[in-house]
Amino acid sequence: MVKQNIRILDEATINKIAAGEVVERPASVVKELVENSLDSGATIIKVDIGSDSGGIFRIRVVDDGLGMDRDSAIISLKRHATSKLSDVSDLLSIQTMGFRGEALASISGVSRFTMITKARSSEIFPGTKIQVEGGNILDISDIGAPEGTSVLVENLFFNTPARKKFLKSRQTEFNHIYSVMENTAIANPSVSFQLVHNGKEKLSTIRADSLLETVSYIYGKDMTDNLLPVRKRTSFMMIDGLCSVQNLNYPNSKQIFISINNRSVSSPVILRAIKRGYGTLLPKDRYPVAFFNITIDKKIVDVNVHPAKREVRLSRENEIANEISSSISETLKSRNLISENVSENKIGSKFSYSSEVSQKSLFKVESEKNHYNRPDMFRNPKDESEGSYHPRFSTTDNQLRLTENFEKKNSDEMKLPPIEVIGQFDLSYIIARIKSPKEDELIIIDQHAAHERVLYDQILKLRSSGKNSQELLVPALLTLKSHEAENLISHISFIADEGFLVEEFGKNTFAVRTVPMILGKRIGTEILRDIITDLMDGSAKTLEEKKEKITTTIACRAAIKAGSLLSFEQMERLVSQLSMTEMPYTCPHGRPTIIVFSRSKLDSLFMRS
Ligand SMILES: Nc1ncnc2c1ncn2[C@@H]1O[C@H](COP(=O)(O)OP(=O)(O)OP(=O)(O)O)[C@@H](O)[C@H]1O
Ligand SMILES: [Mg+2]
Known part of the structure; x- marks a missing residue:
């Protein structure tokens, strides 16, 4: 019989295996580094990406946060080194984005990694520069640096060729990075973010007081003009959201952004709740645009369920979902009531947008009275021509007129x-x-x-x-x-x-x-x-x-x-x-x-x- 040789793996191998869970692609590096910056209390976070036909070759994340002194910086690279948990009870109410002490060890284990950091208000000490390659520290030196931390990641996956082979085109990888930045910026309106790709600015937000302001930095005013604020506070949660008027909708749910306690998450239950809030205002296969930043009592949220922390477990999930859908339907209802009242004054307005919304609400009222419209239940056609213009029929008439110009057939x-x-x-x-x-x-x-x-x-x-x-x-x-x-x-x-x-x-x-x-x-x-x-x-x-x-x-x-x-x-x-x-x-x-x-x-x- 062949004898099995069981041994404990060396640290470099352990790190490489663990890195596979934390660092799946360049976007995961960006996510981990930006989350560290957020945890360090940064108010400005800049991300600079370099790419060429070979893929993404540079990721740099710079923040103006707390920074680290020399000893902390060295320890921070070790696996399970974290300043964020002190004992197991902290796991029950996590206040920070990070808590595993895995990210820096993993990233520096599969790249060429340079960190420059200087602790806030440590004028007597200089900054520290640490260079690591594939988990081995190459150099530690003193360096003049601004307060905060800058991390440069190059040659990602150079020592894990299998992982490198799975990377997609540079555009696809950049799209993932963009989406990390987009999600993070929306979840954190009080922080300024900048994303630059090959010298071109792709996203930037300025420290804002409201979610609406942040959304307008990213998508522009023609988006925010079509969003309605949704606010609600209950004994255990606060909803700060924006949802689109029903005319602005998409064939998929990719335009719905959800964050819980400043962490962007994907939550099918909340997603369904948002859709449910629209009731019959949206067809089955259409989704609104929505941004929902939800603050929930930390004890109700468990983030320790997924290596990338994209999923959270909520102990009062159904209650939370119901609050969200009812807050949306209340917002839409009050908006539709208002537009119904103003619609008569808006006749002839060149904004077909608002008149369409008001028509919808008129139809709703009509449908309750009149489920089966026989011709004799319509008002006399003469009334229509005398009243010169009936908003109710305007859009439909336009739609029909456009398709009227068929050549006549026998x-x-x-x-x-x-x-x-x-x-x-x-x-x-x-x-x-x-x-x-x-x-x-x-x-x-x-x-x-x-x-x-x-x-x-x-x-x-x-x-x-x-x-x-x-x-x-x-x-x-x-x-x-x-x-x-x-x-x-x-x-x-x-x-x-x-x-x-x-x-x-x-x-x-x-x-x-x-x-x-x-x-x-x-x-x-x-x-x-x-x-x-x-x-x-x-x-x-x-x-x-x-x-x-x-x-x-x-x-x-x-x-x-x-x-x-x-x-x-x-x-x-x-x-x-x-x-x-x-x-x-x-x-x-x-x-x-x-x-x-x-x-x-x-x-x-x-x-x-
Ligand atoms: N940008 C930064 N500014 C200040 N301190 C930092 C920064 N990045 C990392 N640190 C320090 O280094 C430690 C290790 O970071 P690392 O990302 O590896 O683990 P973590 O954030 O604690 O947990 P997780 O693995 O869940 O991200 C952090 O706990 C923090 O103390
Ligand atoms: Mg971290």
Whole structure:
């Protein structure tokens, strides 16, 4: 039998193995170093990244925090060296970002690491410079330095080639770093952050009094204009949040930022609670933009559950989630009540945005009174023309007018037989009848899906005719996050072919000069944001797939929504537009637009036959 040789691993090997848990990629180094800076009471934290085609070769984090004296600096590099826990009871209420005493040992074990640090108010002592490579201290020297700490990490993973091989492109790695900085800055409005990549500033915030200010530093004013403050205080927690008005939404939850006690966390329970706060204001597959900084009694939060501390365990999770969703729905409710009252005065306002919001709330009231709109339940059409302008119908009319310019077809070219509209059900479905010599059929049309189909057909026609764009009178400004901006830049000529003429207009800001014809005078920047998000999810690979995705996004966003009140005449116009499309029976996503019940089918359902 072969004898096994069991031995205790040497420290260098132990460090390398442990480093794998703490340091997964360059972004984890940034996260750990920035968290140390925060723990040291820094008010300014600067991160400088250098990259070339070989990947990220330099990470430097500089802070103006407490710093360390020479002895502390040397000890800080040892595994399990921490100033943040003194006994096991501290683990029950952790006040700091760090507590394991692992990070510096791990990082310096897999890189070439240089730390310069000087303790605050230690004028007689100079600063200390320590150089480490792969866990071995190369040099310790005195050096003149400002108060605070600066850590330089180079040659990351030079001694763990397997880990190095798993790194993605420099852009992807930088995107991860950006997201660490974005999350950390949002979770800590009272600290100034700066992120520089190859000499270019990518993110910067200035010590602020409010979350709103910090968010405006990162995303610009056109984002904050669409956010509502959410505040609540209970006996064990405080919510300081911002949530988007319902019109600003995304196809995924990546725009939702959650922090607990200044630590950015991913919490599926809180995420669901935020979505729940919107109730039916958002479709199932859309997510708001939200920033939630939550302060909770430290005893309720356990951060010691995940090596990267991204997850936390909350002992009163359901209570916390309920507080969050109710605070959001209260905020949205009060906002909608206000806009309902002012909407009458805003008629004709050039901001289609606010009028759309107010329309939604009007519809809601209407839907409660009027679940099944038979034609005779509508007011007399004459009243509508006399009152000159009805805000309730304005958007829908515009939407329908844009799709009205089909060349007329003869009835024999129509893809559907003549349809007689009966009424609208639940503000979402058109109930109608197909008249046929053989037997009448009852049909239900999904108004959103039907209009999507109409739009889709028209976009394809306009594209092939080359008349695909219209100039905006005033270019719309769009501010994006840096990785979104880079994505947009790489697609700029492609989306110009699709009708969006976009020019760079400063740091991560773009001027949108033209939008696709089909969007009419609606400002297309929200759609542009959607298109970028869609292109970024990577599912569309080929040019054709990307074009298809853009077309369906535009069709979906510009189409009449479920929940919109339609007049009898509007329903007839929509049905006639649908009849002229090439494939009226499905929407561009393949869902049905029309469901048919023949007379004989109804008879059999009622067991008449
Ligand atoms: N930027 C800094 N300024 C001042 N002190 C620092 C700084 N970075 C590290 N230290 C000191 O070095 C110690 C070790 O840091 P390290 O990140 O390895 O562990 P930690 O932060 O205590 O725990 P964790 O492994 O969970 O991050 C810290 O406890 C702190 O005392
Ligand atoms: Mg730490």
